[in-house]
Amino acid sequence: MSYLIADFETSSEVEIKEEGLYNYATHHSTRALMLGWAIVSSLSDKKPEVKLWQPHLDIMPTELKQALRDEDVAIIAHNSAFERYILLYVLGIDISYKRFQDTQPSARYLSLPGHLDDVGTILGLPHELRKDKAGEALIQLFSVPHTRKKKEGGGIYFNNWSSHPVEWKKFGEYCMQDVRAELEVARRLNLLRVFPLPERERRIWEFDQVVNDRGMPTDRMFVEKAFALASRSKEEKKESQNQLTGLENANSPAQLLPWVRERGYPLNNLRKNNIELVLKNKVEEAENLTDECRAVMEARMEAGSTSYTKLEAILRNINPDGRLRGQFIYRGSPRCGRWSGNAVQLHNMARPDGTFEDMDNVVKARDYIFASDYAGLCAAFQKDKPRPAEDPNYSPLIIAKNVIRTVFIAPPGKRLNVCDLNAIETRVAAWIAECPGLLQVFADGQDPYLSFASKIWGIPYDKLLYDLKKNPDKVAKALAKLRRQLAKPGVLGAVYRLSAGGWGYDPKTGDRIKTGFWGYAEKMGVDMELPMAVEIVKVFRESYPEICGNGYKGQMKGIWVRLEEAVMEVMQGERTVRSIGPDGGITIDKLTVEDRNPILRIKLPSGNYLHYLDASIMTVRMPWNRTNPETGAIEEVHRPAFTYYGQNQETKQWDLIISHGGKLFENVVQAIAREVLADKLLEFEAIGLETVGHVHDEGICLSDDTLTAPGVKQMVEIMNTPVIWAPTLPLGSDGFQDYFYHK
DSSP states (O other): OEEEEEEEEEEOSSOHHHHOHHHHHHSTTOEEEEEEEEEESOTTOSSOOOEEEOTTTSOOOHHHHHHHHOTTEEEEESSHHHHHHHHHHTTOOOOOGGGEEEHHHHHHHTTOOSSHHHHHHHHTOOGGGSOOTTHHHHHHHHTSOEEOOGGGTOOEEOOOTTTOHHHHHHHHHHHHHHHHHHHHHHHHHHHTTOSSOOHHHHHHHHHHHHHHHHOEEBOHHHHHHHHHHHHHHHHHHHHHHHHHHOOSOTTSHHHHHHHHHTTTOOSSOOOHHHHHHHHTTOSTTGGGOOHHHHHHHHHHHHHTOOTTHHHHHHHHHOOTTSEEOSOEETTOSTTTOOOEEOTTOGGGOOOOOGGGGSHHHHHHHHHHHHTTOHHHHHHHTOTTSOOOTTSOOOOHHHHHHHTGGGGBBOOTTEEEEEEEETTHHHHHHHHHHTOHHHHHHHHTTOOHHHHHHHHHHTOOHHHHHHHHHTOOOHHHHHHHHHHHHHHHHHHHHGGGTOOOOOEEEOTTTOOEEEOHHHHHHHHTTOOOOHHHHHHHHHHHHHHOHHHHOBOGGGOOBOHHHHHHHHHHHHHHSSSOOEEESGGGOEEEEEEEETTEEEEEEEEOTTSOEEEEEEEEEEEEEEEEEEEOTTTOOEEEEEEEEEEEEEEOTTTOSEEEEEOOHHHHHHHHHHHHHHHHHHHHHHHHHHTTOEEEEEETTEEEEEEESSSSSOOHHHHHHHHHSOBTTBTTSOOOEEEEEESBOOO
16 A cells, blocks of 8 residues: 655644634635655655645646545545645545544554654654654744734734745755654554554544534524623622722732731632632631631632633634534543543533523523523522522523533534433443442442442432432432432542542642542542541442452452552563453553563453553552551552553653552543443444534434434433443443433
């Protein structure tokens, strides 16, 4: 097979990172400045003849034109959607995504970052074959607009070959260097067995291209109205702070901090997390806060809400036809391969609170927003209205946050069908660990969080279920709901070896934060005392030895320990392969890499791999402490541990990662959950549903709004059907159909 390696440099008045690829490529100002290209017959061609086509100088070369037309020529590009969109919308050349062999998804499959320069650096490409970092300055010079001074007539202009001939020549060299870098990255990835993508993974990537091209249908008018109301509410909240304090700008920490300190605020900063702790009386001396100060702090927290800014991001990114394209990043999660969100971040939408779980309230709020009725919206959800005690004051700012999902709508004649894999991580965890106690929960059709609540409080499951669903006693109902809420993070967090936690400090801000399971629960919106966190972790570890057993003194070895031991044996052996899980369906081996540490691989039952680069065993401090049985002192734990290099989730830098059995288990569980979802999404497409989005473990599809069109019933059937590569994995799902998206 022949390969065409292609890389465009372009210019536009549109900022691609702000407004998205589709808006960039289709804008009237967007131009193709040059195309670096080369044709090779093999990936092993280390010295390709790289050429540069400059549209302002000549028509497209015949050889290049023929290669673009030839269906047997594969096109190599890094982040190929960019090249594909420029070809289509700027040059009028329509080439299917199926023709492209993209090095970016292969790099992500290897758990590398998405940027070409990072990939080249990590793979150790020689400097003459890496992306030239000096190109950023040239892009700023030629690809973005510049503003004339008023005395020169104002307006914008672009630099080009005439204004900067020396720099333009360097720009062309930079463009051709990208072609060399992409070919060498493709060659290296091919040697590491990830380029081209494996057949099944290739189908998933092609599906990703289709969904991103298709876009989420969005109600622009509703977004505009909701944003206007929320913005007005935010300004009112800021002005309210000024009136309450008498300050010129109470939104300024420098002005507000002395004022609140005089009125009982006990801390020396106004960071959001710390204000939350004070308002919840979780900080010493917080009880000294005056009522006046508390009101100001609450107003500041509300005015500081940023969820509504997603509406602004939607308005920047929405396309002229009302679609929101390019919102899903293929394998954006480097450790497990799940999709992540781009631009608007659909994976990070605020969850509605209790009041807006009631669809009548959602519809009412939407009606007021459509009518731009600010006063009516404020009055409809005043504090004196019946609502859960934990819910906030319902200003338009907070209401917009609660109904933000509803901006996504079905076009006329269509409906939205939404289906979610029920408790998929817990199901996968129980299945991998072969944990009969947890598997039985699903076999009995029970709610796993309510089942765990039954273990924590020693209350029969049926009693909790009755209180939650049918008991007319509101106190009993509220208590059952609370117990389920407290149990949920236990099932989802303690399964990955989180310790109970305690107070710690954020290394970046110095803020006092909750750590371990205690902190994990808080991030889920579940507030509990530390003793409760300790008890929940203790009950979980005692209940499920197949997951948590440490193997000491004849105890069962749980999956955390078994994973650690398997990895240790593979790393210390020559050609050692270890298998774990049902029928040994998960295998662990390593790839030897010349002049560097090996790549540890975990093969999933689906056939896909997880990759850990530059893997090694090092003696390190573990992320937990232990109590000395003789002295009772708290001691650090140092021991040999599995380490590798990857992207640090906090700093986003390529760094040494210290892992353990709980983290490895989390990687494998989430990866298998992703594999299940990917299979199901492909099946939705196969029966004629149009997938327009997927959030975590949920598929969002369009269909005709007719009785005969496939819909949520078929989606549930597909979701509940075992996957062929894991027939004993228990699956379940929930779904709904509507004309707008919601939780």
